[in-house]
Amino acid sequence: MLLDEHHFNEASLKAAWRNATNQGIAASIIGNIRQAALAEALxxxxxxxxxxxxxxxxxxxxxxxxxxxxxxxxx
The missing domain is CATH 1.10.287 (Helix Hairpins)
Incomplete structure (x- = not known):
């Protein structure tokens, strides 16, 4: 209810969470590629x-x- 009062509706929060999760997944993939390419530990x-x-x-x-x-x- 507090979020609703500040104009954060469920749809926008879900979209923000999805975006943050996708960025985390992309960063992880890039990190793994970098590790493999440079043969060094992350x-x-x-x-x-x-x-x-x-x-x-x-x-x-x-x-x-x-x-x-x-x-x-x-x-």
Whole structure:
């Protein structure tokens, strides 16, 4: 009833759920194809970001303010 009050009807919610589910399925398929093509294990997003940020940190000496910005971007 609360959703109805805010103009979220059942049909639009079902469509949104279907769309989100389809996107999840597509992302999973793409991930599996990528894994097979690169012959490497799939990593969780957070782990990929952590590895990328470590690579960036060793590229050069970053000022403290720059490191804080990089940390914000990583989050």
């Amino acid at each position: 990593l969780p997003f957070e782990q990929r970001v952590a590895q990328a940020i470590q690579c960036i940190y060793v590229m050069q000496s970053w000022a403290p303010v720059q490191r804080r910005w990089l940390e914000c971007l990583a989050k």
